[in-house]
Amino acid sequence: MTKTLNVELGDRSYPIYIGPACLGNDDLFSRHISSRKVMIVTNETVSPLYEAKLRAALKDFEVDCVVLPDGEQYKNWETLNLIFDALLQKKHSRKTTLIALGGGVVGDMTGFAAASYQRGVDFIQVPTTLLSQVDSSVGGKTGINHPLGKNMIGAFYQPNAVIIDTLTLNTLPPREVSAGLAEVIKYGLIRDADFFGWLEGNIQPLRQLDQASLTHAILTSCACKAAIVEEDETEGGVRAILNLGHTFGHAIETHQGYGNWLHGEAVGAGMVMAAQLSHSMQWLNDEALQRIVRVVEQSGLPIKGPSNMNEADYMALMSVDKKVLDGALRLVLLKRLGYALVTEEFSASALGDVLKTGGLQH
C-alpha cells in the first residue's frame, strides 16, 4: 500500500513514503539512518499517541527523545534550545539523526535544529497532521518565530526522508482534517485541474479518512509541491504561487489572533477571495467560481472571512507584504482553474469589492 515519491533536488534529493502503517515499518527508517544514535523530537500531545510505535520501529538504534510543549506559541528559541540541550546532554555527535514526530511546529523546529546542530545533521520527518503531510513534507522550510515576526529565523534544509503514516490522521480532530484539506485543494487550483476534478468527487471519503483516498490526495499534493520546489528551491519566483489564498488568510489570522482561526480555515476563505477576484478579472467564469466555493464548503471550511473584518482591516494587514516587496501589492490569482500566477495587475476596485464582502458575493 505504501507509495513513494522522490523529490529531486540534486544531492539533496529524498523520498517521501505515504501509506497506512508506515510508522511501524522499521525497514523504511533503517534505510535512511546512518548513525547509531537517534533523537526523536515530538510534543506532549503526539508523544502518548505515537512515540512507543516509533520507538518499536527504531529498535536497532540507541534512541533518545525530547518532548516539547504543544502549540505555535512555543515555536521559539527557548523551545528550540530544549532540543540542543538534549542533544548535548546525551552526547549526540555530528553523525546523529533527528526524527520529527508531530505536526508543522515540531517539523519546523526539528528541521532548524538539524540544520544548526554542529552545523548540520541528518533528519527524518514523520508528519502526523494532514496539513504538515501535504505542506511541510516538501520545500525544506524550517525555522522558528521571533517576537517581531513569524518564521523570521530559520534555514532551507532538506530531510533524508519523509515518512507519512496515513493512519495517524485517525487521531486528528476533524476540524484539523478540514484545515489540511484547504492546502490539498490549493494544489488542484494552482497547477492540477484534473486533481481538482478528482477532489470534487472525493471530499467525503477524505473527511471520513478513507486510506486509499488519503494516500492519493497526499501523494498528488506532495508531487505538485515537489514539481514547483524543484523549479525554485529558495523561493525566487514560481514558488510564490504556493501562497494562493495566503495573503488574505494571513490577514485573517493576524486580525483574529493566532489559533482562533486555524491556518487552513483562513486559507480556505482566502482562496475563495482570490477566486472571486480572479472571477472579477474575467479569468474564471461563473461555473469555475462556483465549483471552487463548493469544494471549499464541502471540506468543512469557511467560504468567507470573519464578520468583524472590514476592507480597511484587510488592507492594513495585507500591506505588510507590500512593504516587504518594496513595491505594489502582489497577489496570487487564478488565470484559470488549475493555473495560478503572481500578479500586481488587478483592479483595485474589484479587490475592494472582495474585501468588503469578505470573500463571497451573495
Added chain:
Amino acid sequence: MTKTLNVELGDRSYPIYIGPACLGNDDLFSRHISSRKVMIVTNETVSPLYEAKLRAALKDFEVDCVVLPDGEQYKNWETLNLIFDALLQKKHSRKTTLIALGGGVVGDMTGFAAASYQRGVDFIQVPTTLLSQVDSSVGGKTGINHPLGKNMIGAFYQPNAVIIDTLTLNTLPPREVSAGLAEVIKYGLIRDADFFGWLEGNIQPLRQLDQASLTHAILTSCACKAAIVEEDETEGGVRAILNLGHTFGHAIETHQGYGNWLHGEAVGAGMVMAAQLSHSMQWLNDEALQRIVRVVEQSGLPIKGPSNMNEADYMALMSVDKKVLDGALRLVLLKRLGYALVTEEFSASALGDVLKTGGLQH
C-alpha cells in the same frame, strides 16, 4: 596593491580582496551588494575605530548598524538575537546585506545571523584581526556557543565577498598579531613547504606590520585553506588537517580557562607538540623540528604548554575528541614539513612523552 583570491565553490564562489585601505574602497562593496539597505554588525571595540570609515564606503546605501559587546563570552544566542532584533526593528527584508566588521566572534555570529535571517540573506565579511583574516575568511563556518559546548549551533554559509584591509592590523595588540601568525605558520606546515621557507625569513617584517609581507602571508594562507575547503566543503575528510596543533591547543585553552591563553598561543604550543610527536615517529628529522620550533618562537608564541598541566590533564581533555569520533584518538601529524595527515597510528608512549614535557624536549 589590492590582491584578489577567488574561492571556488560552484554557485557559492566568492572573492577575497586583500590589501591596505580596502575598507575605504566603495567600489569593492558596491560590487557585492544588491540591496538598498545594509546592516553593519560590529562590536564596541571595533566600532570607534572603523565604523565611520566603513560607513563612508557605503554612502550609496541605507545603512543601519548594531554594536555588540566584545568577547567570546558573548558569542551566544542572546547576543545573536540583538542582530535579529535590529534587522526586524529596522524592517530589513530578505534582500538585505549584512556586513561583519570585526574579528572571529563578530564574523561567526554575523554569518550565522545571515544564514538564518528569513532563511538566508547576503553577507560580506570585513575581518579586522589577523586570526580572522587567515582563518574565518575561508570555510563558511558560522555559529554560536552553547553552554555545553563551543560552536555547537551554526551553519556552513558562504559570504558574498571578504574584504581584508591590512591596515586594520595597525590597531591590533601585538600579542594578537602573534596569535594570528600561529595559523599562518600552520598553513606552511600542513601543505606548503615553500611558504614555510618564506615565513622563516619574514617573521620580523610581519610582526612589524609590513603591508606587502602581510598581504602575501594572508593571501597565501587563504589560498591554502581555500584549496583544502574546495576539496571538502563540509569537513568530511581532508579538511581535518586544518586542526594541526588544535587538539593539544584546545586542551590547553580549556584547562587554562578561555581568554587566559589566546587561541593562537595554544595552537602555537600545540603545533610544537604535534611536530615533536611527528619527530618521535621519525617522520620529521632533527633539523625540521628545530626549524618549526624556531619560527613559532620568533613569532612571539609559546613553544610549550602551561607549566601547571600534566599528562593526565591533557589526556582527559583530549579524549573529548575521542568520544566524538566513536573510536581511537586521532591526531593531525606531519608526515614531513609541508604535509600533514590525520592518523590514529602513533606510539602511545611517544605521545605520553610529549605530554609529560608539555611540548618541547630540552
